[in-house]
Amino acid sequence: MRPPADWLKTPSSAPTYDLQQVIAVSDPAILDRPDLAERIRARDPEALQVVVETYLPQILRAARGAGLKPQEAEDVAQNTFTTFVESAERFEGRSHVRTWVFGILYRKISETRRKLGKDRQIDDIDEVFESRFDENGGWSQPPRAADVELEAKQTREEISDCLEAAPSKQRMAFVLREVEGLSSDEICKILEVSSTNLGVMLFRLRNRVRECLETKWAQGV
C-alpha cells in the first residue's frame, strides 16, 4: 500500500491518535482520481469510505476549533457528508475534495452557530487596536511583558474561552490556517473571501484573542 500524500499527513508535531490502528484504511489515492465525482454520485462504497476516513477526523477537529459541542460536532459532520454526496452532481473535480468538504463544513458550522446565537453582531477590535498606539504609530499601551513560559501555559488553557467571542468565519479562518495548516489560497476558496478579506479576518481574530488573553494573563489565571 502506498504511503498517504503529504497533505493527508497530520503535522509531525501533532500528538494525535493513529487512525490506521482504528480502522483499516483503503487507498487514499482514490481522492486524486478523475472518476472520484462519478464514484461518489454512484455511492461507491470504497470511494465513500476513503472520503469519510480521510476527512472525518479533520472535520471534527475543525468543528471543535470553531466552538461546537461534541453532539453539535457529530451532527455537523453527518450533515457535511450527506451534503457532500448530494452535491457531488456539481463537483467536477475542479476544486480539491478537501476544499469542497471544508466549504460545506464552514456553511454548516455557521448555520449552527447562528441558530445558537453565538455570533456577536459588533466587532470593535479595530478601535481597540488603534487605541494602543499614539498618533505617530508608537505604542501608547504596549503589550504586557511577562514570563513567556507561564504565559504560553495560560494561553493553552484559555484560548478556547477567548476564541468564543469571535465570529465563526474568523474562527474558521484561524483554525484552518493554524491547526490544519492550509494555504491562504485554499482558505479563501473555502470561505469564499478575497485574500485581502482573509488578512483582515485574521488580523481581527488574532488581536481580539490577544486582547482577551492579555486580560487573563493580568489576572494570573
Added chain:
Amino acid sequence: MRRNGHKGSSALLSCKEIAHTVSTEDVTPVGWRQRLSVRLHLMMCRHCRRYSEQMQALGDAARSVFQQPPEDPSSPESPENLAKLQSDILDRLMQPPKHPDSDN
C-alpha cells in the same frame, strides 16, 4: 523607489505598522524590503518583539489544543467514538437518498 501599497516605502515602519504586518504576514506576503525592515525593527523594539511572540504563541496554543483529541470520553474524537461515528455515517451514505431533489 518602489512603494508597498499605500503604506509608503519600507524604510521606517511605525510600531502600529509592524503589529499589523506581523499579525497578517502568514496570509499577506510582503516584499523583501518590508520583511527586512520588520526584522530590523523587531531587533530594536522590545514591545513589538513581545507582540510578535504573543502572535506566535497564539498559533502554537491553538495547535497544541486542537490537534489532540480532548480527554472527554464523550468526545466524538476519541478512537472508539470516531470508529462508531464513521461507520454510522457510511451506513447512512450508502442508503439510497430519500429526497433526491434536496440539496441540504
